[in-house]
Structure formats: structure tokens, C-alpha cells
Amino acid sequence: MPLADIVIVDDDTGMRSLLRTLLERGGHTCREAADGVEARRLLDERPAELLLCDVRLGGESGLDVVRELAGSHPETAALMISGIEDPEVWEEALELGCYGYLTKPVPESALAIGVANALRRRQLERNVLTSAYEETVRRLALAAEYRDVETGRHVERMSSYCAVLARRLGVDEAGCEEIRLAALLHDVGKIGIPDSILATPDALTDEEWHAVRRHPELGHRLLAGSGSPLLELAASIALTHHERVNGSGYPRGLRGEEIPLEGRIAAVADVFDALTSERVYQAAHTADEARAMLEAGRGTLFDAAVLDAFQAAHDEIEAVRLGDRAGSAQER
Numbered sequence: 001m002p003l004a005d006i007v008i009v010d011d012d013t014g015m016r017s018l019l020r021t022l023l024e025r026g027g028h029t030c031r032e033a034a035d036g037v038e039a040r041r042l043l044d045e046r047p048a049e050l051l052l053c054d055v056r057l058g059g060e061s062g063l064d065v066v067r068e069l070a071g072s073h074p075e076t077a078a079l080m081i082s083g084i085e086d087p088e089v090w091e092e093a094l095e096l097g098c099y100g101y102l103t104k105p106v107p108e109s110a111l112a113i114g115v116a117n118a119l120r121r122r123q124l125e126r127n128v129l130t131s132a133y134e135e136t137v138r139r140l141a142l143a144a145e146y147r148d149v150e151t152g153r154h155v156e157r158m159s160s161y162c163a164v165l166a167r168r169l170g171v172d173e174a175g176c177e178e179i180r181l182a183a184l185l186h187d188v189g190k191i192g193i194p195d196s197i198l199a200t201p202d203a204l205t206d207e208e209w210h211a212v213r214r215h216p217e218l219g220h221r222l223l224a225g226s227g228s229p230l231l232e233l234a235a236s237i238a239l240t241h242h243e244r245v246n247g248s249g250y251p252r253g254l255r256g257e258e259i260p261l262e263g264r265i266a267a268v269a270d271v272f273d274a275l276t277s278e279r280v281y282q283a284a285h286t287a288d289e290a291r292a293m294l295e296a297g298r299g300t301l302f303d304a305a306v307l308d309a310f311q312a313a314h315d316e317i318e319a320v321r322l323g324d325r326a327g328s329a330q331e332r
């Protein structure tokens with residue numbers, strides 16, 4: 001049975017502690033709130049999987065509390081509990097998207113099953129949403145590839161390097177996979193830059209440079225504000241992968257830890273891949289030359305801890321780089 005962090009909202013102290021006893025006996029963790037204000041404070045403090053909310057909270061309607069919290073805490077599922085069997089009330093609860101409606105006195109079995117079902121449904125819905133976001137990321141990355149002369153191979157390799165570096169820096173497996181997916185979109189803002197500029201083998205004019213340097217902001221604008229943690233991470237990488245720790249990067253000239261970790265990771269991964277790849281404007285450097293060039297920027301252009309992780313992950317980085325080369329050779 002899935003276990004959860006549950007916030008119980010009831011103005012009756014005795015009822016709250018009874019529900020808490022029953023739920024904690026089932027292994028859940030509970031916090032108690034007497035009204036909507038307290039419930040919001042608890043959720044702001046720490047998110048919860050489930051809100052078990054009484055319909056009549058003194059002078060306040062539990063349905064109004066759920067309606068209000070649904071906007072600010074969409075990650076929390078709501079289960080209503082009530083002393084009255086009023087069809088109008090439970091129909092409204094259903095319309096609000098509540099995951100169930102229990103009537104007092106609630107037998108322990110009904111409570112356990114109601115809570116377990118609500119948690120399972122919440123998990124299923126979240127899984128569907130997560131895969132939808134992942135699919136969005138893959139398709140947007142594909143759209144960006146159509147516009148980028150450097151092809152999808154660069155994007156795939158750079159993203160894999162990011163995941164390797166994140167793992168070395170102590171990010172957990174789920175976090176590394178998120179960074180890998182999010183990094184696929186680091187250059188998505190290039191969608192807004194003319195082909196003639198992206199594909200030119202000549203040195204760029206000042207005006208063309210100005211256009212190219214807009215791609216972090218364009219990518220960020222495209223990705224930010226969805227509320228999906230994955231797309232927000234992608235927005236952050238898009239915005240900050242050309243920042244440098246001494247403030248010489250763009251678009252904002254951020255320094256050191258003003259640049260989020262994912263941006264500092266993406267900077268090393270992106271430059272290493274650019275240096276070791278054939279580009280319209282340059283021949284490829286060897287991996288050793290590229291490593292030495294990155295080291296020359298230690299602490300000035302690149303974050304020292306990320307470079308340490310990069311050097312420590314030498315074998316994994318090479319496996320990605322060489323594995324990819326084998327992959328491209330087979331494709332031709």
C-alpha cells in the first residue's frame with residue numbers, strides 16, 4: 001500500500017486525532033490543521049500527497065479550502081470527509097476533482113481503502129503527466145535539430161555528458177535522468193535564429209553574434225512558466241549554459257554560484273562536445289586537447305568542482321564520446 005504525508009483538516013480536535021491515529025497505524029505520516037489558513041501554512045512549509053478535509057469547518061466550507069489549495073498546490077490530492085450525505089455537496093466535490101468522499105463515522109477499513117485508492121490514482125495521473133512532459137521535451141528537441149546544422153548527435157552527447165557529471169556531483173539517479181532530458185533543449189532557442197547565420201562557415205559579424213547570443217533568452221522564454229519541474233529545469237539550462245563563472249558569459253554575465261549547478265554542468269558538457277566535434281567553422285580537437293583547454297579555464301570560465309567531476313569521469317565521458325562515434329559510423 002502506498003504510504004503518504006497527509007494533512008488532516010477538521011475543526012473538531014477529537015475527530016482529527018482519531019483520524020490521525022487510524023492513518024498513522026496504517027504507516028502514514030500526518031499533520032493536523034483546524035482550518036484553511038493552517039492547512040495552507042502546512043502545505044507551504046512542506047508539500048503533502050493528500051489532504052483529508054472535512055466539509056464543514058466551523059464557519060468555513062471545506063470545499064472552498066480544497067478549491068483554493070488546488071490552485072497553489074496541484075500536487076496534493078484531496079479526499080473529502082463529511083458528517084452529512086448531501087448529493088449537492090458530493091457532486092460539487094466530484095466537480096472539484098476530489099479523489100473520494102467519506103461519510104462519518106468512517107470505519108477504519110473504508111478510510112484505509114479510500115486513502116489508498118486516492119494515492120494510487122494520484123500516482124497514476126502523475127506518471128501520465130511525467131511521460132507527457134518527457135515526450136514534449138523529446139519532440140521540442142527534435143524540432144530544434146531541424147534548425148541546427150550540428151545535428152541531434154551533439155545534443156544527445158552533450159546531454160549524456162551532463163548526466164555523467166551530475167552523477168559524479170552527487171545528484172541521485174532520478175535527478176540525473178531529469179538533467180539528461182532537460183539538457184536536450186539547451187539550444188532550443190536557436191529555433192529563432194536565421195539559418196544563414198547558424199550555417200555560415202565564415203566569422204560572424206557583430207550583428208550576427210548579437211543574434212546568436214539571443215538563443216539562451218529565446219529558449220528560456222519558450223520553456224519557462226509551465227509549472228513542470230522538468231521544463232523549468234530545461235528553461236534554466238537553456239538560459240545559463242553560456243554563462244561563465246567569472247561573469248564573462250552571456251546573456252546575464254552571472255558569476256560563480258549565481259549560475260545554477262545545472263548551468264555550470266551544461267557549460268562544461270557543451271564546450272567539451274563543441275571542441276571535440278567537427279563544425280562548419282572549425283576542425284575537431286582531440287579529447288586530450290579539449291580537456292587541456294577546459295582546464296585552462298578552471299575557476300575563470302568553468303566551475304572547479306564540475307571540472308573535477310569531469311576529470312574523475314574520464315572513462316564514462318570517453319565511453320559516451322566513442323560510443324556515439326561508433327553509432328554515427330554505422331548509420332552512414
Ligand SMILES: [Fe+2]
Pocket residue numbers: 186187215241242
Ligand atoms: Fe547554446
